[in-house]
Amino acid sequence: MIVRKLIDSKFNQLSASERRIAKVITERYPVSALGGVEDIAKRAEVSPPTVTRFAKRLGFDRFNDFQRAIRSEVQDSESSPLALFDRYHRSGSGSGLLADLAASVSRLEDDPAGSAIAQAVDIIAASRGRIYCVGGRWSSVAAQYLAFQLATMRGEVHALTPQASGLWVDRLCDVKRSDVMVLYDFRRYQDEMFAVADIVRGRGAKIVLVTDLDLSPICELAEVTLPVAVATTSPLDTLAPAIAATDAILAALVDIYKSQSSARMKLLEEVRRKTGAGANLDPLR
Structure with missing residues (x-):
């Protein structure tokens, strides 16, 4: 290099x-x-x-x-998905995948990932505005996971999913300085995601970026950049370390929100009971 x-x-x-x-x-x-x-x-x-x-x-x-x-x-120097598959078929199998994933997750405790997780927690916890969770074509799965879990602890959590509706772009007009956007962007980086980050930063909101070790160009705009591994012994990239880092952020926020999240969870259960939402999710009922 x-x-x-x-x-x-x-x-x-x-x-x-x-x-x-x-x-x-x-x-x-x-x-x-x-x-x-x-x-x-x-x-x-x-x-x-x-x-x-x-x-x-x-x-x-x-x-x-x-x-x-x-x-x-x-x-x-990054290989395309096709090149990764070609190399994989030439070199062998994906044996040792679980050990590889475990090692990637364990490295999240070290810097720079460890300090980035702590900074992300501080920024999210300090926000009195909305929390937007955004991801690209592949990474939106992680964004929706964060939104689903975080919404049980605080209000005004919004998952902006590009696949679902064109309306998600319109929501960018609502972003304020008090808001935070947690954005997942992994190789191969999408120009659309950079444009979203640029708009959000221009409106004064903070950006927490979760990206791969090569780092998305969005890191130039982000308040905090959290790098995680996506490569494994398989030719397919993984979201496992990104989800683990997300879980670490959520676990810390549970302790910070405390009574606030407890009260909200009680309210959510009451709303679900009255509306019947999720009542039939248990197959034994």
């Missing part, structure tokens, strides 16, 4: 603080290079301006340009 080689070639020219940044970034490259400036500075035990100077020392005008270069080279 070009940027990684650039860091290695410049390493001896860096200051002691900049070398700490280089070590943090190359430790789990490329994902370790794509957090926020503050996050990288904290992990390297340096100041945020030092991280900016590090990028300039490598020849980039801004730290965002440094990260954009990494995303571009990773995306360029």
Whole structure:
């Protein structure tokens, strides 16, 4: 990878603080290079301006340009679904899939994913507005899962599903500064999702992005970027780590909302009882 080689070639020219940044970034490259400036500075035990100077020392005008270069080279080297299938059939089987998934989920406790989960919880919990849950053609499954669970704890949770109706785009006109959008965007990234994020950010709302390790371009607009693994020993990408990260966010919010969520759940049960909604879901009844 070009940027990684650039860091290695410049390493001896860096200051002691900049070398700490280089070590943090190359430790789990490329994902370790794509957090926020503050996050990288904290992990390297340096100041945020030092991280900016590090990028300039490598020849980039801004730290965002440094990260954009990494995303571009990773995306360029990414295989298409057809190529993944071809490679899979040439190389063998998907044995060890469950162990692979377990390892991916366990890494969610480490940075940058671990700190991103904590930041996502803080942003969602602090919001007094609506929570929008959005995903693309494939990732909308995760968005709907978040909305379904979160709606049992607080009101004004909206799942915007592109497949269901063209009306979901109209809902973007209702977004306010007090709102939060949790957006799932995985390879191959959709221009439509970037446009949605751009509109939402323009209206002042915060964006929590859940994406793959290569990082969606939306990370430039997001308040928090939560990277999760999607690749497995199978040629099919997985949502399992993304759902696990979502469950971690939900579990933390349960503790934060406490009495609020308890009161809402009681109200939901009463409404369902009176309307009969979900009354026949138990096959034994």
